[in-house]
Each structure stands twice: as C-alpha cells, then as structure tokens.
Amino acid sequence: MIIVDELPFRFVEKRGFRNFCRVGMPRFDVPSRRTIVRDILQMYVDMKMSLMKQFRESKVRVCLTIDTWTSIQNINYMVVTAHFVDEKWQLQKRILSFSQISDHRGETIGKCIEKVLLDWGIDRVFTITVDNAASNAVAILYVKRKLISWHTDGAILDGKYLHLRCCAHIVNLIVNDELGELNDSIVAIRNAVKFVKSSPSRFESFKKSVEREKIQHKGLVVLDVPTRWNSTYLMLASSLKFVKAFDRLDDEDGNYQNYFKGNSNKPKRVGPPCFEDWENAKVFVQFLKTFYDVTLQFSGSLSVTSNLYFHKWSTINNQLTSMSGDANHLVSQMASSMRIKFEKYWGSLDKTNKLLIVAVVLDPSDDSSVFDLSIAFSEIVENEDNIMCKNEVERYLLEPVERKRSNFDVLNWWSVSSAHYPILALVAKDVFAMPISTIASESTFSSGGRVLDSFRSSLTPKMAECLICTQNWLQAKYRTSQLEEEIMQPQSDDSSLENLQFIEDAESASVSYPSLLFSHHFLIPKMTKSPDGEHPVKAFGWAATDTSGHLSPFNFSRRETGDEDVRFKVLYCGICHSDLHREVTEVGSKVEKVKVGDKVGVGCMVGACHSCDNCVDNLENYCPKVLLTYNSIYTDGTITYGGYSDHMIANERYIIKFPDNMPLDAGAPLLCAGITVYSPLKYFGLAEPGKHVGIVGLGGLGHVAVKFAKAFGAKVTVISTSPSKKNEALEHLGADLFLVSCDPDQMQAAVGTMDAIIDTVSAVHPILPLISLLKSHGKLVMVGAPEKPLELPVFSLIMGRKTVAGSGIGGMKETQEMIDFAAKHNIKADIEVISMDYVNTAMERLAKADVRYRFVIDIGNTVAATRP
CATH class of the missing domain: 3.90.180.10 (Medium-chain alcohol dehydrogenases, catalytic domain)
Structure with missing residues (x-):
C-alpha cells in the first residue's frame, strides 16, 4: 500500500489510519515508519534477487529503453527499463535502475548502462531504444562493444541492429519545429486559456460563460506546454468546444479585455482569439490528430508495438502527401516542411532498423507485401540452424493470413504455434518485445502521469530508486492482461478531455515531476522536462x-x-x-x-x-x-x-x-520565529501581567520568546544547559531569572514556581524536569520539534493536573496582530545579515549553532550584484 499508492512513510503513524486499524482490525499491530522503511528495503532486495534469478534461468534476451532526464536544477537522471516476453508469452517490463548521472555525454550514459547490466547479470540484449540525440548513438556503440566482449551472442549480428530510435521522438521532431513557427492564432488561444487558468475568480467567470452558453461538454479548457506539440493539440481541441464561451468573455468581462491590452509596464498580448483564429485552430486540430494518435499508439508499454511501425509510417506518409496539396496555404506549407524532416529520418528503408521489418512479417494478421523481406530474414537467421529455420520460414509464409480483428493477440498466436515453428517462435519473442518508444519508461516516474510529491522529493536517490523500482515490480506482479497502461491510452477526443479540473490540469499532457526545491531542508530535486x-x-x-x-x-x-x-x-x-x-x-x-x-x-x-x-x-x-x-x-x-x-x-x-x-x-524572522512563540503566549493565557513564564532554550526562537513575554508583562525565567548564556539572558534580553537545567540545586529551588513553559528546543531532551517546574494547572508548550519521540511522564501530569501541548506558527489574522504588537513594543529579532553568497557557509554554521540568533539574507543587494 505504501509503495503502490505512493504514500509517505509516516502515513502509518497518522491518527486516522491508526483509528481505522483499531476499529476494523483490532488485532493488527500497526508498524512504525522505521519498520516500514526496513520492510520496503528488504522487499526491494528480495524482489530484485527473484527477478535476477528469473533472467538467469530463462536466459531471456531483453530489450532496453533508456531515457535521460534533466531536473530544472540541471541534475541528470536516467531510467533503464527491460522489456521481454516471458515463458507464458506475456509482454513484461521491469525498471532496472533509476539513477543519477553526472552529465548527458554518450560515454557517461554508456557506462551507466554497463553498470546496470553488470549489476543485474544481463549479458544478452536484443535492442536498446533511445531518442535521437547524438550522445545516445555514442552510448549504444559503447554498450555494443561491451556486449560483444562479454558474450558471443551478446548482441545479434554483432550489434548491427542494437540501436533502435524512439519513433515517438521522431514524430515530435517532425511536428514540433513547424508548430513552433506557427502562428499568432495558437498564441492568441493560448493567451485566452492562460487568462482562464491564472486565478480561481477568472476560472469561475469562464465557467459562468460556459453555463450561459449551455455548453454541455464535461471537460474544460487545457493549457498547453509550448514545447510539447501534443499538449498544444489537446489545448486547441478542448478550446474549440468553448468558442462561444470565450466570445462571451470578450463581450462581457472587462478583465478579459484588459488582459490583452498593453501598458507602460507590459507589452500587448496577442489576442483575444478572433473568428479567423478559431478557423485556423480547426485546421490545426484536423492536421495534428493523425500525429497525436500515432504517437499514442507508438507509446504503448504493455502491448506489442514493434509490428505497428510500418503501418503508422504509411499513415503519416499519406497524410503529408495529402496535406501538401491542400488548398489552405498554411496547411500545405506546414506539410511540405514536415515532409523534409520525414524524408530525413524515415525517407528510405535503409534508415529503418530491419528488425522492425521482421516484426511485420511475423505478425500473422499482416498481409503487407510492399517490402523485400528476404534480406532481413536471411540476416536474422544466420545464427540459427539455417536449414531448419529456412524450412520454417517457407512454411510460415505459406500460412494463410489471419483475419484482421481488433482483439487479435499476436503473442497468443505464437504461443499456440511455437511447437510448429520452434525457431521462429524464439525470434518472435525477441522482436515483439521491442518497444519503439521510450515514453513507456517516462510514464514509470509517476503512475497515471501524477507528479512526484514532496515526500519522494526529500528522499535520497537510492531510496527513490528503491520505491520506484519496487512499485513497478509490484504493479507487474498483480497486473492482469487487461490492465490499462499507466500512460494515456488512445481515446476519442471527448473521453481524453473528460473530468479535467482547474487544479489538476495546469500541466496537462506533460509527464513530469514537479519543480525544484529552494529549501535547504530538502536536497533531492524535483524534475520536469518542460x-x-x-x-x-x-x-x-x-x-x-x-x-x-x-x-x-x-x-x-x-x-x-x-x-x-x-x-x-x-x-x-x-x-x-x-x-x-x-x-x-x-x-x-x-x-x-x-x-x-x-x-x-x-x-x-x-x-x-x-x-x-x-x-x-x-x-x-x-x-x-x-x-x-x-x-x-x-x-x-x-x-x-x-x-x-x-x-x-x-x-x-x-x-x-x-x-x-x-x-x-530584523523584522523578517518575526514572520516565522516571532509568530511561533507569540501564538502560544496568547492562546494559553500568558499575555497577562504577573504570569511566570519559563523559556527553554536561548536560540532563534527562545530569544524572541523572552522579548514577547516581557512585553506582555510576564516574569520570565530562561532555562538553558549553558551557563555562559546567563548574562545574555539577563542583561541583554531582560529576563528576570536564569536556570541552568543541568544544575540539580537550581532546578530543585524552582520546582512548582511557573505558570507555563515555552519549550523551543528541537534536540531530544527530558521533559520530566520541566514539568516539575510547573505550578498545578501549569502548561508545558512545545514549539520545538525533536526528531525522535520524547518520553512522557504521565504520573507527573496527573499529580497537579498539568498539561503538555504543542503549537505551530499562527493564522494570518494573528500574524498581523503579532507584527503590529512587535512594532509597538520595539520587538525585533537579533540577527546577522549575510549576502546570498555566504549562505552555504551560514548553513554549516547553523548546523553547529554558531549564530546569534538568526541569519537574515540580504536578497535585494545580492540580486543586484549577482543577476546575470
């Protein structure tokens, strides 16, 4: 559950889950999050050993997909996924590695692939599918040399066909640049959608226009990512359903009209979209639909795709030929430009991996006769028993073509026929495992296209790999042959846009992790491609x-x-x-x-x-x-x-x-440290003159707590382990008393004297001595957050009706009250102002408690000096 549903480890410690288990499964002993982590790590190791054993015993030849990602902090990652047909003739995919790499150079990628193969004991690879980057060609050459040196049969035909270019990526190359040059109509519609998406109030205004126009479509408009043409297609397709709603906005909403107007600070935006823009959008959608559908079919990760290549190649070729002669000059020009790139990547049979030809031939439902298949077959069977294989080929080609039907299962056909064609069946297992797109590996980053949450972003790379791999293996274990794929399936236009909500679709059609963390608390970045x-x-x-x-x-x-x-x-x-x-x-x-x-x-x-x-x-x-x-x-x-x-x-x-x-x-830290101590002082009735308040710890929180408590008229005792802070507490901050918490005599003398204690310490420490300092009905309020649980002496609470409570920052109304109170009473934080250039050193000093009392970064002057 924790792995598959992507839940944080602390989920098992949440009160709601524990109450559910207590009621529904009273005998179930809920594990701690540390136990969960240990169990997950053990599950990862056990499942990896089992999968390695499967590879070793079946001697399966795997196909790999490789995808390199760059986070927006320029950190490089790579996922390696193995695809194979198992002994039950089921297509399988398993993530082998999700690891950080230093750069995108070909040799670096190649060595990373080599490391994964050695780690898994895999020495026979059929194909490696990568995108069209030059560095990937270098990586494939590196891996090919290694495979040949490891095993005489490491790569078939000396690795001549090891390199398989991602077909979906090539479609992107054909379409993207041309769409990027297009025209103001797309920009105008994109700006109109941006207006709708830019705030909840604007979104509500658009929904009212939709209702008034009585538009019945379930979905709403989708904002594209300009660098991803498929998202632009979805944006245009969805927007066309709401043309009347946009026209009503233009007529009735002054904010919509002003959004497109320029001023002294902003240039005029393109738009709003006019009749001609919407007409152009209709043409674009009709034109792009073919490429969109082909990309989705290329991207299947749980169904055979290698036998689709030539059919979809033909579909695109026919579309470009037809559109090149279109009466619409814009369409014909775009089609002609795309034709040039089509010819560059797919213009001749020599540019095609011949294993894709074999896949077409070994599909018994395919009656294609346009290719000369004999060369490809003769090369593939050179390593087999030639006479037997040639006889099998001749007999297979004489087989009647299977009737085309939507539910035809090519792997099931070969499962039944493997006894009749034992050698060709081995070839079929290999060629039908070939994925012709790397998008399948992209989808594994987040099931269903969901983004990586803050929990996983805070993990180490190894722990993230453990969770991602184990989730994939568990999903594969329980998946039935009818289970839908994790990435978007080909659907009708309406169904692909259903149920898109305001909060959920701002990055629609984009598979990504959400973006970077600026916090020094989290060091593992989030990723996105766009x-x-x-x-x-x-x-x-x-x-x-x-x-x-x-x-x-x-x-x-x-x-x-x-x-x-x-x-x-x-x-x-x-x-x-x-x-x-x-x-x-x-x-x-x-x-x-x-x-x-x-x-x-x-x-x-x-x-x-x-x-x-x-x-x-x-x-x-x-x-x-x-x-x-x-x-x-x-x-x-x-x-x-x-x-x-x-x-x-x-x-x-x-x-x-x-x-x-x-x-x-000096006012900046009050919005964090100030409200953290002000709120409990107010809530627990300590903002009254004459109260005796103890402050545990004299750091960033503690020194501000002393100032606020004194301003409220309280008698303040600072409680610290460090005697050296006595003068600071009494002379500089104005505290009334100072207790050294490790001095038994001082602590004993103060027993039962305090109305409340604000504990600002985040280190693990005993609280029994603090509770003993409270009067009856006294309160110990925790605002520090120790990493480990503290021991709670219940008997000490009972004897005196004492309370242990917690408090975290404050609401917005209270925060404004706090800053006004601080200004009135001249309360400000004691700070050390630093430039941003010094922040890394400041972090090290902060870890050593070497600061008095708060670091504040001078962002304004640093920006002026640093901005490129």
Missing part, C-alpha cells in the same frame, strides 16, 4: 543542484499575477526562506489591503482551503490543505518556490503589512 511551460514569468534565485545541498544562482519561472494576488520584490529573507520582507511591485485588480510600494512580508504559508473549521476560525496554519511558502502545489497547479529569489507572488490573504517603524531586516 519547466518553462509551467509558469510564464521569469525569476532569478538560488537552488541546490545536487545532494551536497550547495546553493548557486538559478533562473526559473513563477506564475502570473491573478486578480487577488500581490507580486513583490524580495529585499530580505530569513534563512529558512519563508520569513520574507519585500516591496510590492504589482497588485491584482481585486486587491484592497496593499498597494504598489508598500512594505510587506510573507510567512510560512501562502494558501489553505478557506472552508474548514480551522480556516473559519482564522487558524489557516492548522488547515489540512495548508500550502507552504515553498514546495507546495498551488491551486492552479503551479509550484511555490520559497523566498531565495528576486521576487515572489502570493494571495492577498497571506500578505502581512509591515508598520513603518519595523526594520526591514
């Missing part, structure tokens, strides 16, 4: 580009400003990259609280559901759907990237307006 398609506004920031966590300058993109959004220039940022202070540069049409030029801040969150009890009570920080300032998926499908960048955007509800007397740098 980062520029996700967000339209360019930004400059810093990112970790490898598992070392070293931060360096990086260009990326953010979403556009919606009606309720505020865009601002980042001036200062706390090192946890969520407590930000900035200057507003742009506001949406419905923003009321702030204006351009205001000084504002954003804390740890930028979104929530706004409908649950917590949100209604202004406790968005406890909303189950809270969206963090970094590494969350926003409501429109875009990613929140944190504050290590030149600018940021957030909904007005999550903007904190800073008083004029609050320093920009």
